[in-house]
Amino acid sequence: MRIGILTSGGDCPGLNAVIRGAVLKGTEINGQEFVGFRDGWRGVVAGDIMPLERSDVRGIAKQGGTILGTSRTNPFEGNGGPERIQEMLDANGIDAIMAIGGEGTLAAAKRLTDAGLKIVGVPKTVDNDLDATDYTFGFDTAVEIATEAMDRLRTTGDSHSRCMVAEVMGRHVGWIALHSGMAAGAHAILIPEQKTSMEQVAEWVKSAADRGRAPLVVVAEGFTPDHADDPHSERGLDAFGRPRLGGIGERLAPIIEEMTGIETRATTLGHIQRGGVPTAYDRVLATRLGMAASDIVQSASWGQMVALRGTDIVTVGFEEALGRLKTVPQRRYREAAMLFG
Numbered sequence: 001m002r003i004g005i006l007t008s009g010g011d012c013p014g015l016n017a018v019i020r021g022a023v024l025k026g027t028e029i030n031g032q033e034f035v036g037f038r039d040g041w042r043g044v045v046a047g048d049i050m051p052l053e054r055s056d057v058r059g060i061a062k063q064g065g066t067i068l069g070t071s072r073t074n075p076f077e078g079n080g081g082p083e084r085i086q087e088m089l090d091a092n093g094i095d096a097i098m099a100i101g102g103e104g105t106l107a108a109a110k111r112l113t114d115a116g117l118k119i120v121g122v123p124k125t126v127d128n129d130l131d132a133t134d135y136t137f138g139f140d141t142a143v144e145i146a147t148e149a150m151d152r153l154r155t156t157g158d159s160h161s162r163c164m165v166a167e168v169m170g171r172h173v174g175w176i177a178l179h180s181g182m183a184a185g186a187h188a189i190l191i192p193e194q195k196t197s198m199e200q201v202a203e204w205v206k207s208a209a210d211r212g213r214a215p216l217v218v219v220a221e222g223f224t225p226d227h228a229d230d231p232h233s234e235r236g237l238d239a240f241g242r243p244r245l246g247g248i249g250e251r252l253a254p255i256i257e258e259m260t261g262i263e264t265r266a267t268t269l270g271h272i273q274r275g276g277v278p279t280a281y282d283r284v285l286a287t288r289l290g291m292a293a294s295d296i297v298q299s300a301s302w303g304q305m306v307a308l309r310g311t312d313i314v315t316v317g318f319e320e321a322l323g324r325l326k327t328v329p330q331r332r333y334r335e336a337a338m339l340f341g
């Protein structure tokens, strides 16, 4: 069996560990061969293929990014579509595709599988918002980076008696904000799932300042204040037509300063959260998912993806994977909010 691997959508730390896990298990145990598609579905549509042998994945588990490159190409557009892709696979002797990506990548994979292509999936999202898996690789690394940044913001905030606003990723869900904010002892955490008034934010900030603390406010980029209708976006649309988020922290800082009288500074962490080496936890999770993905190709489980349930790697269908976003439950938000202010 010859398998083509692709990574698609936004990158995150751990993608290379998945590739290595799949190639090692596949070549050493399952008798498989591998090639890589460059830049996600773009490489599939264009037949842009690179070698992927055991020696090509040496030492890459600790490398950030993806050695295959990524894109947000839609495989049904341009010269794409299931017939053309099947022709390309036949021409290159490729039997199956292993797609590593988020809900968009898996939606494309499902449509192609429904049309008869042999595809398995590995879930990828730094936001940790896929409901069919308990955790995704990259999330732990992002939380670790954000927490370290917030620890640093707190010492400079303390020195100047300022309020510090830290903006983290999280388009639809506030998992990175919730976990890094709790870890750093934030005085307010603002997430997309929870409408919050600026009066409430100002109250938390003043309460922390009254106790002699430099307030730390953590905000997810997808947070919508209760006076706005949509998340803040000022950078146009991405390749898939979605608004590019980011900048809400800079918007909130002057409002907080105005309402509290406390000098306030904002920092947007942005892509720093997605770059660099993955944590040990993410390397282990990604390696296990890659190994399991090789196994489900071996069992011809087309239309299935590997997932984490508790501490076990399991298999779920693409429909289930695409069914629902994993949002922060109210009870988790309320638990964190008990410590605000």
Ligand SMILES: Nc1ncnc2c1ncn2[C@@H]1O[C@H](COP(=O)(O)OP(=O)(O)O)[C@@H](O)[C@H]1O
Binding pocket: 008, 009, 010, 011, 040, 041, 071, 072, 073, 074, 075, 076, 101, 102, 103, 104, 105, 106, 107, 108, 111, 240
């Ligand atoms: N319904 C769909 N049909 C085909 N392709 C899709 C669909 N939805 C999303 N995509 C493709 O999925 C990819 C991006 O989605 P995803 O993997 O979720 O990553 P991200 O959320 O980081 O952008 C792109 O290649 C996009 O064109």
Ligand SMILES: O=P(O)(O)OC[C@H]1O[C@](O)(COP(=O)(O)O)[C@@H](O)[C@@H]1O
Binding pocket: 009, 010, 011, 012, 102, 103, 124, 125, 126, 127, 128, 129, 169, 170, 171, 221, 238, 244, 245
């Ligand atoms: O700058 P890019 O590559 O468009 O990505 C930014 C977006 O990707 C995300 O990190 C989500 O990506 P995931 O698909 O990994 O969950 C968002 O938090 C953010 O809005």
Ligand SMILES: [Mg+2]
Binding pocket: 009, 102, 103, 104, 125
């Ligand atoms: Mg996504």
